[in-house]
Amino acid sequence: MSQTFMLDGKAIPFEEGQTIIQAATKAGVFIPHLCYHPDFKPHGSCKLCTVKVNGRQTASCTMRAMAGMVVESDTEEINAERRALTQMLFVEGNHFCPSCEQSGNCQLQATAYHLGMMSPHYDHFFPSRPVDASHPEVLLDFNRCILCSLCVRASRDVDGKNVFALSGRGIGTHLIVNAKSGQLGDTDFTLDDKAAHVCPVGVILRKRKGFAVPIGERTYDKQPISGTVDAVTEGH
């Protein structure tokens, strides 16, 4: 008999070594997240997947499930904090959904919908972040980067190329490209890279392919992000 823990009053079975979010996802329970991806080692940085374990907050993507633990996730208090984190991500970058190719397929946007984010609430930073169009097939629009590091992990751990890295600290943290020029066109990055397909927002975009799917038929037009929990298990 497998062990269980309690998540919002429901018994969730888990295997030794599984994290809370892995076990929850397998049981069909959605926990909001942005930097977590089932194919990669957790980064634990976005804090969207924060839950309360036995009354204390922790990231469910890094916390191992243990028998008998009592976990709260879908509560008004935790969702309000997740919403505040999401609002901060929106005001720190330049997230203009109407002109973004990723709109409708964007995890940040879909998560904000899920959390009922009606406004950004905070004052906008409106940072200046030039795009990198140097690569023949891929455009980098840093305006939308949320520093999830999925491209960093994919390029390093799967592609073996180390094309991306996070540089700087605190509010100065930003995504950089590992080339002397700092330009993607001067790396060996290709469209076949795993890193080309993991961006949860609209930073890494295939050129000449934008807006291919009409409004109404995009991923999160058809179902809310909470309904894609099975797709997440399969790695999108």
Next chain:
Amino acid sequence: MNAPTKKLKVATTSLAGCFGCHMSFLDIDERLFTLLDYIEFDRSPLTDIKHCSPDCDIGIIEGGLCNAENVHVLREFRKNCKVLIAIGACAINGGLPAQRNHLPLTTILEEVYHTSPGLANGMIPNDPELPLPLDKVHPIHEVVKIDYFIPGCPPSGDAIWKVLTDLLAGREPELGHGLMHYD
């Protein structure tokens, strides 16, 4: 809902917007007649009334703030309306006009009036009647308190109808999946 004895006064305006949200408002189509059992329009491009009555109940603001006049109008709405609703992407995060925010204003004015191809002896307009542009385009919640938000570019007629009918019925407005859109 039974028709009330006193109709709510609704004022609307478009600041740094494109009137797309007002068009979407008109997209509630024949439901406008139902709505008019409950509300009357005060200051609005639909009535051409130039200033808010002091007893407006709901103010609906489209567009962000790109010049000094926008700020004056917004403050007039806040002063005269019990409830303010920000409608559309531009009111909520600056939207398309805010995409000039990473450029210095002087550079923009120079390019538009002096250095663009085809311009000869251009001059930057400085008529005192023209409102001064702001350094950056701002969402309206950065200047006055906003009570409710209807996101979308534009929000659908159904989303606008949902929020207005929720408010008229005394419910907290809520947009579920399908009505909630930032684009």
